[in-house]
Amino acid sequence: MARQSYQPKIPVALMGNVHIAEGEATQSVANQEDIKKLFPNTYGMPVLTIEAATGELARVETFNIGIILSGGQAPGGHNVISGLYDGLKKLNPENKLYGFLGGPIGLVEHKYALLTSDTIDEYRNTGGFDIIGSGREKLEKPEQFEKGIEICKQLGIKALIIVGGDDSNTNACVLAEYFLQNKVGIQVIGCPKTIDGDLKNDQIETSFGFDTACKVYSELIGNIQRDANSAKKYWHFIRLMGRSASHIALECALQSQPNICLISEEIEAKNMTLNDIVDRITKVIVARANVGLNFGTVLIPEGLIEFIPAMRRLIEELNDILADNEEFNTLEGDDNKREYLKLKLTPESSDLYRSLPRSIARQLTLDRDPHGNVMVSLIETEKLLIEMVSKKLAQLKASGQYVGKFSTLSHFFGYEGRCALPSNFDADYCYSLGLTATRLIAAGKTGYMAVVRHLTRPASEWVAGGVPITMMMNMEHRNGKMKPVIQKALVDLNGAPFRHLEEHRAEWAEAATCYIYPGPIQYYGPSEVCNQPTKTLQLEHGC
Numbered sequence: 220m221a222r223q224s225y226q227p228k229i230p231v232a233l234m235g236n237v238h239i240a241e242g243e244a245t246q247s248v249a250n251q252e253d254i255k256k257l258f259p260n261t262y263g264m265p266v267l268t269i270e271a272a273t274g275e276l277a278r279v280e281t282f283n284i285g286i287i288l289s290g291g292q293a294p295g296g297h298n299v300i301s302g303l304y305d306g307l308k309k310l311n312p313e314n315k316l317y318g319f320l321g322g323p324i325g326l327v328e329h330k331y332a333l334l335t336s337d338t339i340d341e342y343r344n345t346g347g348f349d350i351i352g353s354g355r356e357k358l359e360k361p362e363q364f365e366k367g368i369e370i371c372k373q374l375g376i377k378a379l380i381i382v383g384g385d386d387s388n389t390n391a392c393v394l395a396e397y398f399l400q401n402k403v404g405i406q407v408i409g410c411p412k413t414i415d416g417d418l419k420n421d422q423i424e425t426s427f428g429f430d431t432a433c434k435v436y437s438e439l440i441g442n443i444q445r446d447a448n449s450a451k452k453y454w455h456f457i458r459l460m461g462r463s464a465s466h467i468a469l470e471c472a473l474q475s476q477p478n479i480c481l482i483s484e485e486i487e488a489k490n491m492t493l494n495d496i497v498d499r500i501t502k503v504i505v506a507r508a509n510v511g512l513n514f515g516t517v518l519i520p521e522g523l524i525e526f527i528p529a530m531r532r533l534i535e536e537l538n539d540i541l542a543d544n545e546e547f548n549t550l551e552g553d554d555n556k557r558e559y560l561k562l563k564l565t566p567e568s569s570d571l572y573r574s575l576p577r578s579i580a581r582q583l584t585l586d587r588d589p590h591g592n593v594m595v596s597l598i599e600t601e602k603l604l605i606e607m608v609s610k611k612l613a614q615l616k617a618s619g620q621y622v623g624k625f626s627t628l629s630h631f632f633g634y635e636g637r638c639a640l641p642s643n644f645d646a647d648y649c650y651s652l653g654l655t656a657t658r659l660i661a662a663g664k665t666g667y668m669a670v671v672r673h674l675t676r677p678a679s680e681w682v683a684g685g686v687p688i689t690m691m692m693n694m695e696h697r698n699g700k701m702k703p704v705i706q707k708a709l710v711d712l713n714g715a716p717f718r719h720l721e722e723h724r725a726e727w728a729e730a731a732t733c734y735i736y737p738g739p740i741q742y743y744g745p746s747e748v749c750n751q752p753t754k755t756l757q758l759e760h761g762c
C-alpha cells in the first residue's frame with residue numbers, strides 16, 4: 220500500500236557522517252550511592268548528542284544486531300526496526316539484523332528470525348508488533364543472561380536493542396551491566412516505548428506510541444461527542460487505557476474537550492473518595508439538566524481505581540488475604556466468598572467492599588496477574604460510576620433536586636489504538652530512534668537509551684543522542700524488596716497540560732458544547748494537519 224512507501228522525516232544530523240559529543244558525568248535521579256553500587260560499570264556515563272560531521276559516511280566493520288520488543292504493543296515499533304535495518308545497512312551492507320520472537324523469552328529460548336529487506340519492506344510504517352511479536356517476560360536472572368550470551372555468540376550479535384517501557388529498560392541496563400562485568404562484549408541499547416506516556420523525564424520528551432494512540436482515541440471521542448450533540452440523549456462514560464498514569468485521558472481531554480475528565484493523580488492528591496467522584500460527576504449532570512442538556516461525555520483513566528486512597532487500601536488488603544489462600548479457594552459460591560472476605564477485611568475496607576456493586580466487588584477478588592496484583596484493565600470502572608451516579612441522581616430526583624433524564628452508554632478504548640497505523644509523528648520519531656540506536660552501537664556505547672529531543676520542532680531539527688539508563692533510576696519497593704527502577708512519570712499537577720484542563724474544565728462542563736471533533740489521523744496534507752505533536756508536548760514546551 221502507498222503508506223508503506225512513506226519516507227520518514229529524520230534529523231539532519233542522522234543523514235550522514237556523525238560525531239558523538241559527550242556531556243558531563245551524570246548521576247541517578249535519586250539514591251545515588253545505591254545505584255552506583257549496583258551499576259559500577261554503567262553509572263555516571265555522560266549524556267550523548269549526535270552531531271553532523273563532515274566527510275563521507277565511513278563503512279564500518281561488519282556487525283550484527285538483535286532486537287527484542289517488550290510489553291504492550293505501541294504504534295511505531297515496526298519503524299524502529301526499519302530505522303535500525305536501514306541504519307545498519309548504510310554502515311555496512313553485510314550487517315545483519317535478527318529479531319527475537321515473542322519478546323524477551325525469544326532470547327532465552329533461542330527463537331529468532333533473520334530480518335531481510337523483503338520482510339522489512341512489508342512492515343514499514345505499519346502498526347503492531349507482529350513482525351517478531353512481543354511478550355511481558357522479564358530478563359533478570361543470570362541463567363537467562365547466559366542463555367542470551369550463548370545465542371548472541373552463535374549469531375555474531377554485537378548488540379541487543381530492547382524496546383520497552385520503564386521496567387524493560389531497567390532490565391536492559393541490568394543486562395548491559397552484567398555483560399560489562401563479565402567482559403562478554405555485547406552492548407545493550409534501550410528504546411522508549413509505551414502508549415501510556417509514563418516513560419518520560421528531563422531527557423525523554425515522550426515515549427513512542429502515545430501520539431498515535433491518543434489521536435485514535437480522540438477521534439473516537441470526538442465522533443461520540445458529535446453524536447451526543449446531535450441526538451442529545453446519552454451520557455457516554457468512556458474509560459481510556461493507561462495502566463497507572465492518566466496521561467492518555469488528559470491528552471484526549473485536551474484534544475476533544477469533554478464535559479468531564481477525571482485525572483487519577485488529582486484524585487489521589489485531594490484524597491477523594493469514590494463518593495466524592497460520584498458527587499463531582501453528578502453536579503455537572505444536574506447543572507446541564509437544569510438548562511435542558513441531558514447528554515455529555517465523561518473520560519475515565521483506566522488506573523483510577525488504584526488512585527482512590529480507600530480503594531487502594533481495599534485492593535492491598537485483598538491482595539494479602541487472597542495470596543495463596545487455600546481456605547478461600549475451597550469455598551463454594553460467590554456468597555460464601557463474599558461473607559468470608561467481609562470478615563477478614565478491616566472494618567473500613569469491609570464497609571467499602573459491601574458498598575460496591577456486586578459485579579465490581581467480584582472482579583476485585585477474581586482477577587490477579589502473575590505477581591498477585593489485581594488487573595485494573597479488567598475492572599469496568601465506567602460501569603461502576605454509571606451505577607453509582609444513577610443511584611445518586613435517583614435520590615436527587617426523589618427530593619426534587621434533579622429534573623433531567625439520565626440514559627447512559629459505556630465504552631472502553633485501549634486496544635483500538637495500540638496497533639494503529641502510526642501517525643507521521645510516530646513514524647518519523649520511531650524511524651529516527653532506530654537510526655540513533657545504530658549510531659550508538661557503531662560508537663561502542665552500552666547501557667544507554669536512544670533518545671530524540673526537541674520534538675515540537677520540524678523533524679529535520681530534532682536532536683538525537685543517548686541517555687545513560689542509570690541516570691533515570693531510583694530505588695523503589697517492588698515485591699517486598701528495594702529494587703533499582705526507572706522512575707515512572709505520573710501526571711504533574713503543576714505542569715502546563717493539567718493546568719490547561721483545570722482552567723477550562725468548568726467551561727467545558729457547563730457550556731452547551733465546547734466539544735472538539737479532531738477526526739481521523741491525517742497522513743498527507745499541510746504540515747499543521749499531519750505533523751502536529753500531542754497537545755501535551757506542545758503545552759510542556761510552551762508552544
Ligand code: FBP
Nearest residue numbers: 290291384413414415460461462596
Ligand atoms: P506497556 O506499559 O507494556 O507499554 O503496556 C501498556 C498497556 O497498553 C496499558 O495501557 C494496559 O493497561 C496494558 O498495557 C494492558 O496489557 P495487556 O494487553 O497485556 O493486558
